[in-house]
Amino acid sequence: MNDIIVKTEPTLPALPTTFLPAITELTQSLGIPREMLASAEEIEYAWRDLPREIREIPEALRGELVARMCVAVSAGLFDGAMNYIWNAAVLHLRSKIRVFGLPVVAQIRQKDFEEKHLLELQDSQLLELCLKLNIIDEDGYFFLDQSRGVRNNFSAAHPTLGKVNDREFSTFLNRCVRYALADSSSPKGVDIGAFISAVKGPRFNDNQCSIWIQRLIETHDSQRQMLVIMVHGVYCDPNTPEQARLNSLDICNGLLESLNAAMRSELINNHSEYVAKGYEEKHAASLQFFEKLGLLHLLNESEQHVIFSRAVERLWNVHNGMNNFYNEPAFAERLLELSLQSAAPETVLEEYVQTIGCCRVGNGYGFSNAAASYYDQMVKNFSPREIATLIQSATSKENPLGKRLSFGGSYRSNFKELLGLIDPGSVPNIVRAQYLHLSN
Structure with missing residues (x-):
């Protein structure tokens, strides 16, 4: 039974009433415009959205970097917060690769891959490897790769091209959580x-x-x-x-x-x-x-024909050979197994039906009791087309089944038993009159 994972939403403390005014005082003391930093409204909205995103992160992964992200958000430093959560995502993806198995990764890449190689991977290469190993799917790769570009150009990791607001940060955070941090499971590679x-x-x-x-x-x-x-x-x-x-x-x-x-x-x-x-x-x-x-x-119909045709031919040869009562069961069982996997191809249908019919009505000495259950099962599974073929073959003296039935006696009584296995509702109208005649 799978364990039920209960996600707990953390309760973050309210922002101190003195904190936001302090940011204003700081910018004034430095002589810079207040607009250079995130506004109070942006900080409040970003802080309000944090618990919903953190809830999706397993508790074991809510470590130092997540805490630093929260502190950065509280100060309106969204560029720094982006860098912290991105680093947490990268570390977790590396951890998943370790669980997968570095020797297995080396086999897949067909070159050495040890811990130092994992640490030397650029973020873009790390995402490509995670996609190849199926640690992230194509959607995850797409959105994380976009986030990588945002992180490189708008976070505190490098000189930025501009600023991000609270909504842009929340989107960035959601993607890092959803596609990297939310899933704590790690597939294990096979050596x-x-x-x-x-x-x-x-x-x-x-x-x-x-x-x-x-x-x-x-x-x-x-x-x-x-x-x-x-x-x-x-x-x-x-x-x-x-x-x-x-x-x-x-x-x-x-x-x-x-x-x-x-x-x-x-x-x-x-x-x-x-x-x-x-x-x-x-x-x-x-x-x-x-x-x-x-x-x-x-398989395509031509290849199914080859398999069915060979199985039918072998059964027919055994039926007409020495000790057929003892040898038929194995070949009849194989043909039944084939028929349960796929319907007999149109090209071998008549041969298939007539062989089953002849084997079931038997020869002058009777039929193979050990194989009868296999024949009966195949007849019960006959399609309307196969039923029509069986009945038409029984009324024609130009084929083996019709010739046998023309002798009467046990051939006819065995065939009547065979017809009893067929549901009358499955008999096509085109042969219904012949069916009723043979049944009686």
């Missing part, structure tokens, strides 16, 4: 080298597999996508041992709910590259990868 070594190593045990799946779930989408694509590549490599392939499937099975549209699209792109480059072994393995994960519906 790419260790992960790939584990996948390519001995067969996972349950605990080991769960740990790696959890690590991938806890990291950000971009790295998860990259690692899933790498695992797909491992599976499709002809030189990959079977244990590594099984490890790859275990990982991806555990991440199925986390595979967003971008990840699925990238998998399809990888698969299409194998086709485009003529990598037949990798392409065949990739088809198997999609099938094993129940993702056949992502």
